[in-house]
């Protein structure tokens with residue numbers, strides 16, 4: 001296998017953009033952009049110059065001196081990687097003298113490097129070995145180097161890769177990758193000459209340093225010095241399949257590299273447009289869950305949840321499930337059952353679930369987990385701009401001058417995008433962070449926010465209105481843009497509203513907690529930037545006024561003219577890998593694929609004729625409505641694909657009561673998750689490695705998911721849905737997910753031009769993709785908005801019910817951590833738990849002291865919904881009056897305390913604001929004790945089935 005960590009097409013130095021210059025290399029004419037290195041020019045002419053420290057994803061460094069060339073009219077032997085190509089230059093890359101010099105350099109490297117290539121795990125995947133072989137160097141005239149390199153201890157502290165100083169040639173690639181690509185600055189080189197050695201942090205091991213395990217240093221290491229442990233243990237991969245990460249909404253492209261059926265490494269794909277060869281610890285390393293022993297690979301059924309499971313064949317499972325669901329409908333009516341699609345499954349799978357619900361269940365009771373995260377984005381952006389999606393491609397951030405990050409923590413939740421963002425900030429862009437918490441971006445290596453507006457949870461609308469107030473009252477609007485691009489009457493009305501004193505920074509200061517002068521300064525910075533971009537996350541959407549804030553963000557972008565070109569825009573950072581896709585595919589009860597309302601007879605007619613059934617025109621139940629209806633006794637059957645509502649949805653006790661109220665709960669998942677413990681049918685799911693399909697990331701990019709191994713349970717998720725639908729009497733006959741995509745394209749104007757063959761050709765496609773934009777649309781709303789003219793919506797601030805009181809004086813807000821993902825079902829089953837093994841409660845030292853709480857103490861956290869117990873982490877990351885936790889571990893019960901408050905327009909839960917009291921306690925909460933007992937009983941019942 002070739003070296004796939006850095007592709008063989010590596011041209012040595014990065015691409016440049018500039019006027020053309022022409023030169024010859026070994027007599028071959030070549031024309032390149034001004035600023036291009038001689039090494040890259042040679043590569044473009046088809047001539048590979050030997051190199052060690054250069055690679056085309058990093059700026060040239062010029063340390064190894066292997067890439068020497070001769071240039072007519074110049075003295076000496078310049079390094080081709082650091083020498084810029086010039087008009088008329090005549091370069092020679094081959095001569096006896098050059099070979100002697102290069103050999104001499106390589107012999108010096110070899111003298112300090114063990115010559116045990118045959119037994120080395122990088123044998124066949126080592127650039128030093130390749131260069132030495134190309135120069136005929138088999139041993140060193142200089143003998144074996146004296147000194148410490150060979151003696152230095154190997155660092156195996158990181159669970160995924162190790163560092164062997166003996167193999168290091170001090171080429172600095174790892175240091176540069178960590179600095180320039182990842183932006184963590186965790187590595188340095190200590191010492192000089194032979195004594196120089198790469199170290200993490202202040203001569204710490206990797207695990208104790210600032211390293212975030214992104215793997216960029218490992219990708220870039222030309223030797224075995226930094227190497228994946230899987231490769232050290234099992235040898236080099238034999239084949240590779242290019243696919244898309246199944247974790248977050250960045251949608252990184254990877255080569256899944258395998259030996260037999262075992263994935264040995266996920267090598268980030270340099271051609272991947274979302275990630276350009278970078279990755280984070282989840283996608284790069286945390287793939288072991290796919291083959292974890294907890295995977296359930298046989299369908300199981302039981303009549304009651306206190307009975308042991310019984311393993312059955314797929315056919316029996318389908319027949320049993322269909323007959324139970326039909327029996328429920330006979331007894332309780334056609335609307336007594338429904339389905340939940342997954343933002344982790346592919347577009348094609350999601351499409352099939354909503355199709356099955358509408359066509360086979362015969363109702364519109366379908367919803368998606370996007371309900372609980374980004375449904376306000378859909379509502380807010382559709383209302384103002386006309387399309388329920390972010391406006392830019394990720395690379396657009398490279399053109400932004402001012403970047404406002406609101407209610408998002410990209411370093412933890414969207415790490416590869418965070419690296420891009422930080423690169424732009426290091427280049428000089430200015431940063432406004434709007435977050436109650438001091439997130440990493442506020443002050444990280446070589447990045448410092450110009451403004452950290454630490455607003456009080458629940459005050460987003462007051463804040464965004466105050467920003468717009470400054471813009472309109474200080475004459476900072478983009479009048480030309482507004483006149484040309486926006487509806488005039490709504491604008492005038494909105495302008496009057498926003499200019500009123502109630503929206504001034506001074507008036508809102510007591511609500512937001514942001515000093516008025518600082519907010520004014522931030523607003524001026526944003527409004528006067530040539531290009532200002534907004535990136536936001538769940539800290540915006542998961543509020544009782546989530547939709548209002550999204551509209552406020554769109555208003556701010558419109559009033560400052562920051563839409564419709566690169567470097568600007570409104571960019572929701574989606575949490576899960578396919579949140580965008582699951583919404584696009586018609587998962588909401590009121591919308592068919594492409595966000596078209598179910599009540600529209602024309603749209604419905606299209607689907608009715610393709611699907612051969614009559615569709616109900618009324619929207620069905622949303623997830624919270626399904627739960628309420630179950631508790632009320634008239635919703636009895638639920639099919640949940642790849643979602644864990646018992647852990648992820650708010651007010652856990654209410655959700656549990658709803659699940660217990662069901663007569664038939666069907667869960668399709670990889671593991672017996674928290675929801676499956678209440679299930680009557682378990683249908684084994686397939687991981688992203690086991691199926692074909694597509695995911696759509698936060699920039700509307702549709703990327704291929706390709707099968708690397710056969711489904712462990714025999715069927716991929718799309719085949720399972722087909723099996724159930726067939727048993728329900730509505731057969732769907734697709735031979736491959738490409739046929740499902742063809743149907744989606746036939747029925748959905750924004751997907752009309754999408755096909756698997758085009759995806760093969762282009763790699764990925766940003767929708768809309770149709771006759772107007774056959775290769776997709778990187779930037780939306782260019783020239784005009786999807787709705788025609790932009791609409792300024794009135795965004796009045798209505799305080800949430802969750803306000804701090806004497807009884808509940810603190811405001812709890814929630815978020816994510818880099819190494820864990822969502823409910824943790826995947827990452828908890830990988831060594832990522834070595835980085836973060838429990839959810840903790842972040843509390844400001846003042847609040848802790850008032851309550852007699854010390855670091856690590858158990859704290860009871862009580863809200864009006866419930867209570868739980870978490871360990872205290874005293875930190876100034878949170879402001880006084882605010883506490884914070886993550887929700888990656890079920891036993892933490894983070895959602896036992898979140899309430900059922902929700903967004904007025906979409907029912908998205910208000911996860912981000914819960915009024916709580918915190919006290920020091922000595923034992924777990926009653927819910928936690930019950931949870932542990934129930935979970936262990938369910939494990940026992942599962943164990944019996946498996947035995």
Ligand code: SF4
Nearest residue numbers: 178211212214215217
């Ligand atoms: S894994 Fe990433 S963060 Fe850690 S040292 Fe390497 S490049 Fe830096």
Ligand code: SF4
Nearest residue numbers: 168169171172174221
């Ligand atoms: S660890 Fe690898 S990349 Fe880093 S300096 Fe050593 S050889 Fe180069």
Ligand code: SF4
Nearest residue numbers: 245247248252280283
């Ligand atoms: S989790 Fe997100 S940022 Fe990390 S590799 Fe996967 S898609 Fe990329």
Ligand code: FES
Nearest residue numbers: 062064065067081
């Ligand atoms: S590759 Fe040019 S100096 Fe190392």
